[in-house]
Amino acid sequence: MPDSVPDSVPDSEPESVSETATATSTATATASTAKATTGATIELENLTKRYPGSPNPAVDEVNMEIKAGELVIFVGPSGCGKSTTLKMINRLIEPTSGRIRINGEDVTDMDPVKLRRKVGYAIQSSGLFPHMTVAQNIALVPKMVGWSKSKIKSRVEEMLDLVGLDPGEFRGRYPRQLSGGQQQRVGVARALAADPPVLLMDEPFGAVDPITRDHLQDELIRLQHELHKTIVFVTHDFDEAIKLGDRIAVLRERSHIAQFDTPEAILTNPADDFVSGFVGAGAALKRLNLTRVRDVEVRDYPTVTVDDPLQDIFNKLRSGNTNEILLLDKRGRPYKWLRRGDLMRARGSLARAGTLVHDTVTRDATLRDALEAVLTDNAGRVAVTGRRGAYEGVVDMETLMNSVHELLEADRLDAVEHQHELEEQRAEHTHREQEGADTGGEERA
């Protein structure tokens, strides 16, 4: 009997620990930044960048509306102008023509230095200044905008807390004394230090190893959950885009928007061959990563507990419409699957009857995890657990298949709708362009 315990314990313990950790950090964050700025809208209008000496613009008439508090990903092959487009938002690269509006305010002609202090900026390989300590790096922008010393000091501590680094330990360190992942965290902390409504991230996790990248991505999702900034994030990694993005803009050369939609829609209904090529193989499998077990129907299963009298268990097995029943341990955690006849063969002893539950999934697990568990289970089902590993229901192959089909169908409908909008926009755009060309011709005549 004790050998069943370790099965469920690792499932439940880390979950409850991380839950409390997040809860406290949320509490501190809300306590100290009650007035924290949330996201602002960003509008790009006919944004164009031409470099002298090249016939084609590097970025050609980008139109885009980004909602407040949205995490938008620019994804595309290298050299497609995604980074250039991003850098035009804080005018590290001055647009040749077009307008940029942040929260409705036209910032195209504003003093770029002032603009950049209101827009957080995090880059690959962190961009930390090696001659300043972690605290000095984070304090840079607050200092420039004239915060008081004491406010800056507490803000530095708060930011380090926010990105999961212990202020006491890391405050006085120099960047080279940190690992790549820690540097990246400090980079994000610095970008957020003056509480900007907008955060621009240029391939921020491009230079760290895959495991650290995964952690940093989770961290960013958590941060965004707390802060609701408007984030524009550039990457060439489509899987990263799917994991992080509320919406993804797939860009082709000259920053033309091939598709701008939710990850779900792009996966199920890529706009064209370019997008589907970028999505790569296994779109349906990737889609499974985007849905959690809590989003699908979890079936109820007949259960008994180890404390129930044997006779009750017999009755339930006989009367139930399934030929199987789930046996829970004393704390309500899935313990064994019992089939009809198992008890007979074991001569009425629970200790010897049935098959042990090997794998369970939580409600937060992705459908991909669930599918994995179902596929490895010899009867094609897996128990879903909640807090402390307690039984909540069962997911089997059939439920999964049905849910996935429904999801894909819904995605497809959404995507078709968005596609129409985009096409209309594009048509209007071409129309205007032609008219513009006409008037230009008349003027010349």
Next chain:
Amino acid sequence: MNFWDYLGNRHQQLLTDAYQHASAVFQCMVVATVLGVIIGIVTYRSDWAGSLATTTTSTILTVPSLAMIGLLIPIVGLGVAPTVIALTLYGLLPIVRNSIVGLRGVDPSLVDAAKGIGMSRVARLFRVELPLAWPPILTGIRVSTQMLMGIAAIAAYASGPGLGNEIFRGIASLGSKNALNQVLAGTLGIIVLALLFDAAYVLIGRLTIPRGIRA
């Protein structure tokens, strides 16, 4: 009179010369450093201006120091003026070159980051670029100082201050019994001064190069 007796007899004169020598080099180094770093800052951004600055300063360095002082005497007269001008000009090259190399060597992504977080042009220069370029600039200053120590001896030719006087006096009275002692005292004095200055630079490096970028 052996060398030690000579030192004992003339220590007053020698110390004065040494002090003046050090003082001349130090003051010229301050001027050369300020000028050199400013020239570096002004020119490092453009290819042609940078190479113009380094070519000009290295051309100056190829002029023999004796000739340079000789050329300066008709223009500014004898004494301190030609010494200071010559020393400052010679001191420029290593500083200008290392300033340009150092400033150009700052990781462009860091400059980009500095811009991106909203640092003004001036803030970028003083808070990011110069501190990061400081170690090579300091090396330039060190090299310059060593060089000026030697060149300053020639200044005695134009009745300038310093230990050069001792050497020139010795050379002028070759054959007399103190000639060798004079040359030796002047030369050794310059070497000792150079070593002292170098030690001072090591200390300055320790104090001014942030721990985060110290090698």
